[in-house]
Amino acid sequence: MKFFNRLFRRDSNLGDFERAAAAAQAGDYEWALAIWERLAREHKMPRAQNAIGACFSEGWGVERDIALAARWFELAAQGGDAIGQRNLATLYFRGEGVTQDYAKAAELYRQAAVQGDAQAQDMLAWMLLEGTVIPPNPEEARRWSELAAAQGIPSSMTRLGMLYHDALGVTRDPAKAxxxxxxxxxxxxxxxxxxxxxxxxxxxxxxxxxxxxxxxxxxxxxxxxxxxxxxxxxxxxxxxxxxxxxxxxxxxxxx
Structure with a gap:
């Protein structure tokens, strides 16, 4: 592990965030968190703020603390990080670390979806189809599902099949389903x-x-x-x- 860390410290071609991500992938969360915290606090880097939130959310290298994860995700989301927006949306949807708020979750999923985040597109499509707080909108659900499916999200593919099977916002087409x-x-x-x-x-x-x-x-x-x-x-x-x-x-x- 120490050799692995020295290897990444010597590679000047890797940015600080990428070096930290590589260290975390190898299991060295302590070193990764030290870099991410500097980037998050000194440079206000949204992606680093999200990474710290993910560590607290999952208990990677730190004691699991969902409320603290939510605060870091909030900073990342405010900074425009799509993954941070999606992660915070999930906490609002589940009511973990924050008061459950489906409308807030939908708003955050939409922000991430607009930036091209496939998982957020998939979840927003589900909410639009199910009518969770926001009015059902099969046409918009289809559009987000198509975007997510194009990025390889299987649940969006299944949803598109259901839309064509049940003629929700489209003409019924069993072959397309x-x-x-x-x-x-x-x-x-x-x-x-x-x-x-x-x-x-x-x-x-x-x-x-x-x-x-x-x-x-x-x-x-x-x-x-x-x-x-x-x-x-x-x-x-x-x-x-x-x-x-x-x-x-x-x-x-x-x-």
Whole structure:
């Protein structure tokens, strides 16, 4: 560990923040925090303020203190750091270290989403669709979901499938719904796998294929999706033993 730290201290091409991040990744939080605190206090660097907040939030190198994490995230958010805005939004959403405030959470998620933070885009889309404090807006939820999906967020892909399946802010399109569920399913998103399995079971947007349907539903069940359960028992009752065994085998293969 000491050699690792000396190595990064000698590399003048790495900025202070990056050197601290590398040290933290290697487990040397004490040294990382010393650098981040100097950058946060002396240079008012929002990204460093967020990093300190993350350490207090997770208990990395310090005793876990959510209230103190919230104060550091607040400084980072005020300085315009998108990750700090998203982290603070999550605390407001959960009511951890701050008084629970969904409206404040939505405002902060939006600030981070506008800056391109994919996780914030995904969460804002969810809030817009569920109508959590802010009025439901499927059209805007779709827009943020598309932006997050383009950055590889599987839950946004699943949400897009639901929007096209249920005709929420878009024209109903089973093929597009199945397309988005397939994208999410390949990335291991449990509900996307369940919905893709249901699509193959019903022949909705894809050609009906009971074996492939069962394969995806079994994957979804193992991944923790509650959506898979209602389809599994009825499907098994209509399939041959060979089909069920083949679907089981396929469900255990790597994606």
């Amino acid at each position: 199945a397309h988005w569920w397939a994208q999410a399913a390949q990335l291991g998103e449990a509900d996307g796998q369940a919905m893709l399995g249901a699509a193959y079971h019903l022949g909705s947007g894809v050609e009906r294929d009971p074996e492939t349907a069962l394969m995806w539903l079994l994957r979804a069940q193992r991944a923790g999706s509650s959506l898979a359960h209602s389809f599994l028992a009825p499907m098994r009752g209509t399939m041959s033993e060979a089909q069920v065994n083949n679907a089981q085998r396929r469900s255990e293969e790597p994606l």
